[in-house]
Amino acid sequence: MDRNELGAQEYAALIGAAPEQALAEVARRSPQMYEAVVGGAFGGALAHAELGRAAREIATVAITATLGGAERQLASHTRAALHNGVAPSELLALAEHVSVYAGFPRALNALTVIDEVLTEQGVARPVPLRRITVRDHETVVAQRGESGPAVVLVHALGLDWRMWEAVMEELAVGRRVFAYDIRGHGAAAGSPSPFTMADAGADLIAVLDALGLDRAHVVGLSYGGGIAQTAAVAHPERFESLALLATTDYPFDAFESRARSGEVDGMEAQVVPSLTRWFTPAALAVNGWSVRYARERVLRGNPADWAAAWRAFIGLDVQGRLAEFPSPVLVLAGTADASTTPAIMSGIAERIPGATYRELPGTPHMQTLEQPALVAAALTEFLPL
Template sequence: MNRYERGDREYQGLMGGAPDQDLAAVRQRSPQLYDALIEGGFGGTLAHPELSRTDRELATVAMLSALGGAEPQLASHIRGALRQGITPTELRALAEHVSLYAGFPRALNALAVIDQVLTETGEPRPATLRRVRLADHETLVAAYGDSGPAVLLVHALGLDWRMWEPVMATLAEAGRRVFAYDLRGHGWATGSPNPFGMADTAADLVGVLDAVGVDRAHVVGLSYGGGVAQTAAVTHPERFASLALLATTDHPFDAFESRARAAEDSGMAAQVVPSLTRWFTAEALAVNGPGVRYARERVLRGNPADWAAAWRAFAGVDVQGRLAGLDKPTLVLAGERDASTTPAIMSTIADRIPGSRYQELPGTPHMQTLEQPELVAAALNDFLPAAS
């Protein structure tokens, strides 16, 4: 393979289209410049394997944003970045980063181009964000949708509200008001008072509902968030219109305390491998897609004291058998490949809740929304009511 052929191949790998079609105008104006671009650029530097295609597109978008005056090229590379698996959230964060090092005018211009490309490709606008003061700390509430039944999403331990981002817009588009918030000790609420118990997390959930003006919500909790949701359903059933339990437990596991001590003794970097291999399939870890990248970064940036406090709170979950009289529509959603809260564990939870619906998602591990968001969204769309 000569450099021209390598450049043609690399252009298609990075940008998706055929260069002789995408760059036809350049080739017509200057065949020499076209050849230099394909042979020297895409067939040379850009074909080198030291930087991945994802890293190269992220770097290119950053440099073109900082440079300014290259909006057509910036738009092309934003499309290339999306093709390489860079998410709209990461692109918007990149514009924020540019504002610190190249100034707000460059960042605002880049953000306008990012927004234009995302609109063209059908990506939803970002969630609206609101800071909310609870009893003893401040948290962040994200929202999609202006009308319809209220849905409150409760995230897993070690993550934040963004673990729900892959499904929020889809749920809202069907005619719902969809909210997600940062649990104490997570995300915006990092460093909130600890130790605490599951009763405190349940009170926080009710406080969030009060803050957003919702009397009764359809509450969805995943993993630790499922423990929080179940605790709140036991103590405040009047605030629930329905309950969806994803990849969770109604009783503590012996491993919870050891996970708390592991962070205190070894720090957060040592928690990445045991956490991610418990949360994702080997295939997802190999691909290193957006969900895996997000989860890894959340664990690495976590506060050991908050991590330990959350695991110890979860070790006090006490809801087994106490939802039998809830009398609310309940969905129990298991992942076929969940090695943590297995289908056997989840089906037993469903057995303990009369009238609940049990469903198993094929090929799905513990972090359902981060690896199989389409399946989760479809299951929740089928379960949750929406505005007619």
């Protein structure tokens, strides 16, 4: 394979289109320039494997944004970044990053181009956020949808509201969908601790109050499911329904060791045991946005917040206490979940008379991150309009 053939191959892989079509006008104007671009650049330095294709496109978007006056090329490489698995949220964050090093004029121009490409690709604009006070701390709430029944989403330990982002848009068709950062996580990092599951459940009720919701459909995943159950036991009158995803109704023996490991070994040591519990090997191998997001959230976590959350989880006390729960309940298990297995999840359903039990095929613990379409479909079917 000569440099021109290699360059054509690499161009198609990076840009997502064959160069003879994408650069046809360049070839007509100057065959030499066409060869310099395809054989010289894409068949040369850009074909080297030391930098992955996604990393190259992130770098190229940053460089063209910083240069200014290269909006056409910036748009092309924004599309190429998406083609190579860079997430829309990462591209928007890149524009913010450029503002620090190249100034706001360049960053704002880049943001305009990136937004135009994302709109062209059918990507929804970022979820609006608002800051609220929840008892003894502040947090943020994301909202999709302006009318219809209210749905409140409660996230897993170690993550933040963004673990729901991939399902929020579909759920928001005919509904108002809210997701907030729980105590000690995301925008609520460093909130008062120690705390109990009763505190976390009271926080959920306080979120409903802050949003002006007398009642809501509440969905909790993993630790969020523990919080949702705790609040449902204390305040069943505030729930239109309850959906429990990949969770438990009793504490595991491992909770204290996970708390202690965060304190003693630090957050880097939590990455492997967490991600290998949360995702399938295939998802880890692909290393898509969901895995990158989860890894960063764990790495950036505060050991004190991490330990406080696990120790609160030890106090989970809901088993058998939802037997008289008056509203509909969905229990959603993943067949590939090694943490809260189908056996654990079906046990929860058996202890809540009338609960609907479903299994998602091939789905691991972090259901919304690896199989958002399956989760959104199951919740859409369960939640009324």
